[in-house]
Structure formats: structure tokens, C-alpha cells
Amino acid sequence: MEDARANGLLCYCRPGFEPELAAELGERAANAGDAGWARAERNTGFVQFFTGQGHALAQALPLRDLIFARQKLRLLAELRGLDAKDRITPIIAALFERAAFGDLVVEHPDSDEARPLAGLARSFGNALRPALRKAGLLTPTVDADQPRLHVCFLTGDHALLATGHPRDASPWPAGIPRLRTPPDAPSRSALKLDEALLVLLTPDERARWLQPGMRAADLGAAPGGWTWVLARNGLHVTAIDNGPLREHVLDTGLVEHLRADGFRWSPAKPLDWMVCDMVESPKRVASRMAEWFREGWCRHAIFNLKLPMKKRWDETRDCLALFEAQSQRPLRIRAKQLYHDREEITVFAMVAPH
Template sequence: MPVPFQPVSGLLCYCRPGFEPDLAAELAERAAGVHVAGYPQTNRNDGYVLFHSDNGPSLTHELPFRELVFARQKLMLLAELRELDPKDRIAPIFAALAGRGRHGELLVEHPDSDDGKQLAGLARSFGNALRPALRKRGFLSQKDDPRFPRLHVFFVSGTHAFLAQSTVGDSAPWPLGIPRLRVHADAPSRSALKLEEAFLVLLTERERKARLQPGMRAADLGAAPGGWTWVLTRQHMRVVAVDNGPLQAALHDTGLVDHQREDGFRWKPDGTLDWMVCDMVEQPRRVAERMATWFREGWCRNAIFNLKLPMKKRWQETLLALDLFAEQAGAHDTLTIRARQLYHDREEITVYASIE
């Protein structure tokens, strides 16, 4: 009879399929930087990375989720369940959870990959069966309770799953780590979703309330056709849209947009703006240098910009670009930098920078 579960220690992190080597390289380098031994395990296009370490609690503490770039979600591993009996997948989970205390929420998930999406139905139906069973046994609070860690059951096949947990405040709050956003019918382009997601993922709720205020002044570099400008106007900001190309006509009707037909890499404002956003297609180091100039010269207080990455060694290029930006931006004591590959990103990462 097979062992129903095997305790495991380390991290389980979700990512965009195809970027597993980049997340694995990031986790390995960051773990080495905080002197926690471990090693990554993954396969390309799986949509997740396992990072094995004998000290999972220490590792999850030393690698805060907000500092990870290629991870959509960060979980601490509890157990691996193999050869699950489709007639009784719950008993092994009970056995694995014995002595681990109570959890405040249950998420039953699957990889965001072509193969993983076929497990969506199983995850949904199993979650509906497992949730009341866990509550009856005392493993799960009667109502969602953020005071306790979340429990994640992560199916990689119908007979193979991982148990893991996440801490509220040190993980993504959405299933699979993906905020559910929809394209608005009046948005000039789908790129609007990238900026909407960036505000949700890279800013805290308190920061959004304080830094996305009506009447603020912003610039959108490389604005055409106006997706990011549209998002800013929905925050009732006044926007200088900088691009030689045309904007969606409806943006002019808002009375909030000043279209400057100039090169976004050369244009500069007359004074300090509250926001600068940029989604131009250019070499990441060139973008990083220009964005650093904006902060060094005091042209903006907050910025969100994208860095387009090469096909190979993307973690290394990310480090180089972010280090270059930090080095040239100045204001080191007051400059906040956060970066993440968002769900709506492709071969790029999105960076938020702010001078407190």
C-alpha cells in the first residue's frame, strides 16, 4: 500500500508558463543571498517551481513575496501526495494536516498551463467536498479568517497534489495568484489591463488611496493608442499623453488629456508630476536609464514602467536593469522599487517606483 503523503519542506511558487527557469534562477540566487540552503525543481511550461529546502519557515520569512519578480504566488510546502485514490483523496489530506493547526481559508488550485487547466473542474468540485470536511474535523475555520494561514491544495494531476500554506500579507490574495480583470468595452487597447493590474499588485491598498487621487498630474510616455492614458483618466487625473501616433478620439473628449506629438524618450515636463507611466518597446537597460533620469531630475514622484526582456537569461537581465535604475535614480534613502511579471505581461516585467 503506498504511503498516503510525504512531508516536504521549501517553497511552491506559481509563474507564467515558460518562465520556470527564470523563477528558479531567482529563487536560487535569493536563497543563497540570505544563506538558506536549497535547490529548485521544475519543468518548462509547468507553470510552477518547487524550491526544496530543509528550512521552509526560514526560507519563506527571508524571501518576502513583495520582493519576488517572477512569482505570481508564494507558498510554503507542507506535503506531497502521490498515487491518490480518486475514490478517497480526502483521507490522505487529513493525515498530512494532523498536528498542523487550523487554517483560515481553503484554495484548491492547479497550474495555469495548458495541461493544468484541464484540472479546473476537479479543483472546483473537490474544493466543494473538502471544505466542509475540513471544517468538521477542525482543520479549517467555520468562516474565512485572515488570522490563520490559508491552506492550498495544488493538483498537478488527478492523482498527484501538493499541500501548502500562505500567509495573508505575504502572498497574492487571488486564486492562482491572478487578479480577475476584464477588458472594458471603451478601453483603447488590451494594454489597459496591464496598468490596472499593476495598481492592484504593486501598490498596497493604502498606497492606492493616497497616490491615485483625482486632479493629480501624470504623463504617459509612448501613449498611443491610449490604453494607459485611459486608465489614468478613469482615476480623474490630468494626463500628458506623449506619442507621435494617434490616440483614441474619445480620450480627447474627457477634457483631461493633452496630446503631445513628441518622442517619449526625449520629452520632459515643465515641473514635477505625480505620475509617469511608460510602456515603450525598447531595450530594458535603455528604458531603465531614462526612467532613472525622471527620478534623478525630480520630474515625477511615482512611476510604473515596463522592461521588455530578451528570450534568454531573463532573470540576469532583470537584475542588471533594476540595479542600473536604482544606481542612476538617486534618492536611495527614499526610493521604493517593486517589480513583478504580471499576468497580463508577456516577455516583460512591470516596475513600480516611488519617492516617499
């Protein structure tokens, strides 16, 4: 069995986007003055990034700034050759003399190959938790202010130990918020906007910026999934699409449907929100979104950029730079590839306060 102390990061991502995450980590690390290197294999759902700066790199690459990472953890150890009869002893040995963690998460990457490990993760977590407490490595009750211990099974005898700080790690196992499609949602795409509001905005921001009576536009609205989410939050929505909306979306009394082109229509007066999930080239969408901010047509926006099959990190970086430059005003921008996204990223932007 091997206990290799690791000095780096463990990040989870959408399977198939490991090269994009590795490229993003490498570029951001280089910009922070650290020439780290990535270990990534396509369709595994995770990337390891090693560095000579350790904790300093973790601080220089906060999760909120990473686009392709669902979760970001600090690597502690890699354990190979674990005996199925006793996986607990080597884990405790690898954590020797560490301060007590506030919680334990036993998980696996979100990949087809690792998904059968779900049962092991559940049962092993139940066995490991009391053993860690007995060894003084886990607080008697959950302490949300302390770093969490993550045990990530790659196979039944191969695990990564990592830690996540509550202020710089996703609160959800594997970084995935488990949302269910409401029975009256017009389409599954409603989950994309629900997740964007949950992940890209803080609870305080949602309370302040999504208030009943605010006004919004949904560009490319049909069949009405994103419009429905906004109306459910009490916003008055102008839904722009030449296609039809589901009847019950219009029945809310908060929605006006205009049969128009989302790339041409503009509001008569500024709106609180604009959202857009149109299927179009990412640079064209980014340019159109910039026009909305340049002209002062909205204060906040959430939109998706559909990525090409190749050079997706380059396209992401270029589109965000184009959007920021063409808006011609200071913006706050957050971007993430969400769990409910596919070949796309979701962007939140707002006019930066003076």
C-alpha cells in the same frame, strides 16, 4: 500512495518562466545564507524550492520582493497515487494534528496541461471543505487572519499541499487577479496598468497617490490604454506619442496629446506620475526612467521592461540595478511579472520619503 513531507516553497509563475523564477529563488536564498535547490520544469507554471531552513527561508523571501512569482506558499506535503474514489482521507491524514486553517483554496497551475483540472478543483473543494471542518482542520467560517490551506492538483492523482499566510501570499487563487477589459478601454494594455496599480500598491497607497487633479505623463501613449486608466482615476495626463490616440480618450477633457518622442520629451515642471510602456531595449528604458527621477521630473512611476529571450533573470537584475544607480537618489522599487504581462516585467518606483 506517497505522502512525502516537504520542507520548502511552492511558487506559481507565468508558464515558460520557471527557469527565471528558479534562478531568482536560488540567488535570493543564497544571499539570505541558504543554499537551497529548485525543482522546475518549463511550461508547468510552478516551481518548488527546497531548503534546510524551512520557515526561516519563507520569511527571508517575502512574496512582495519576488519578481517572477505570482504566488508563494509553504509546502506541507506531496501526495502521489491518489485514489479518485477517496482523495480526502490521505489529505486529512497528511494534515494530522495541524491547527485549523482559516480558508481552503483548491487550484491548479496556470498551464495548458493543468487547465483541464479546473472542474476537479471546483468540485473537490466543495467536498473537502466540510470534511476538513469535521476533522477540526478548517475554521467554521472563513477567518482571513489565519493561514490558508492550498491544495494544488498537478494531475488527478498528484497533489501538493501548501499553506499561505494572508500577509505573505497573494489573495487571488493561483495569484491571478481576474480582471475584465472594460468595453471602452482603448486597448487590452489597459489591463496591465490596472493590474499594476492593484498588485504593486496597497489600497491606502492608491487612495493617497492617485487623487483626482494630480498630473501625469504617459510616454509612448498610443493608442491610449494607460492614459485612459489614469484619466479614469481623475488624473490630468500629458500623452506623449507620435502616433494617434483613440478619440474617446481625448474626449475625457483630462488628456493633452503631444506628438513627441518619449525618449526626448520632458515636463516643464515636476509631475505626480510618469508611466511608460514603450517597446524598446530594457536597459535603454531603465536608463531613461532613471533620468526622470534624477532630474526630479516625477514622484511616482510605473513602467515595463521588455525582456530578451535568454538570461531573463540576469537582465532583470541588471536593469533594476542600473535604474537604481543612475537615478542617484533613494527610491522605493517594486517589480513583478504580472498576469497580463508577457515577455516583460512591470516596475513601480517612487522617491523614498526622508
